Amino acid sequence: MKNTHAYWCIACLLMGCGCEKHENRVAVERPTYPALDESPPPTEDFVFLPETEGQNPPVDDTHADGWLGQQLRKEKLIKDLRAQAQEAGTEHPFVLTESEIEALSRLDDVAVF
């Protein structure tokens, strides 16, 4: 019987220890935030690709190679140079004359850089 009393004492003491004086909670007005924007992010200005990807950027392999590729590249070059001459006028320092364009068109394989 006395043991039971003792256990009650321990329980009360332990409960007493857990009690502490607390300040009354004050209601705080919670800030309101705009709705979450779940639209896709804008195009990144600077994205550093992993080195492996960077070393091997996607290659445009739609161009023909070999003799056919050579002819098509030359055809495009001559067409572009004539378009440039027409647009900028023959007085422009970077524009080639028709005879210079003709001379380039007679070459087998030419590239400008």
Add this chain to the structure above:
Amino acid sequence: MTTLAKNTKRRSGSTYVVVLMLTLLGSLAASTVTWCVGSRANQAYKQVCLEQAFYIAAAGSEVAASNIAAGNESSTTLTGTVGAGSYVAVVVCSTLANGSMDITITSTGTVGGVSHTVVLHGVQHVTWAKYALWYYSEPTTLWMVPGEYFKGPVASKPQLHFHNKDLSTKGQVHFYDKARTSYATIEKYNNDSAIKPIFDFGLVTSATIDSIATIDFSALLATATASGLVLQGPTTISASGSTLKITNSKKGWTNQSVSIPAGGLIYVQTYSTKSGTTTTTYNGDITLSATNGLTGRLTLVADNDINIANHVRYTANPSTDSTSKDALGLIAKQDVVVQSTAPNNLEIYAHIICQNGGFGVDGYSSGSSKGTLTVYGGIVNYTRNAVGTTTPTGYVKNYIYDGRFTKNPPPSYPEIDDELEWTSWEG
């Protein structure tokens, strides 16, 4: 019976002592747990405050940076609140010996009595001189050939095309700095799989490109009017040391000796005259040479073209003399043209901007090879133009980026909108 009662009393007494001891131990354990929990909670709270203070300090530094980007380059203190905390951002501006502005931002964020400070040293505007090569268009497919390399950032709107001429002896095109193109792919000549350009920082494809349309020539003219030199009509400038020999008919100058102006800026305007019903326009063109080398820092601005008649060099060559302070900027509204009469193995030491036109060689496809064209600086042009062909005619490119210009560009060099950089960051 008496002995039994005594034994019972003794047992009760010892039980009482044990209970007391257990109570004490329990209380001690409970107190310890309570103290530990309280201490941990306090630490966690302080840690949260510290992290919040860091982000608020960073926010303060961004506010200060925006303030500087908006053109407010003067020492000031900015304060504000973010959520539960506040920041104090101190901006200190000082003018360096070379005329450029040195800015330090010290921002302190405070939350719940806990503070964190971040410091940004050497904050400055980024100028167009940061680019080794920038172009927005090309008249036809212009190839990058083996042996070319870029030690500064490269940006292009058109596709990058890579040729295989002399690949085995000259090596792959090498990009040592950031590279970006608006195009989604690159092109390899003849689909040659041996072509493998090297991108140290990767190649950003489908990228957005800055616009050079924002370069403000009227602001450059205002600066030249205030602290430089303004000329009108075709002008020939030959630099030798810190003296410029200038020929300009409007001024009546023939090889007039002029020192580099204090602001380091010369602007050549286009002007018109009217006689009766006839209007004659005199283009703001500059014809430039500096065979003996330029001493000092100078930016030449032309309303129209800048023509390169001969070598344009520095007195102290920065490629061999790391102490060289010589710097030249060439800014043309239209083209920077290497004249057909320019010598073989031409050297141009300058950073070049062509707002509406481009840099190129007059007569690049005729005659025989003219050797190497060295451009020690960088080229920012709307339209990239040809300098030679694989025939071979014109020049073989030798473009070397002048790394000094990232921190110390030529005088009054145009800034890229809303772009700041800093040399170091603490926090």
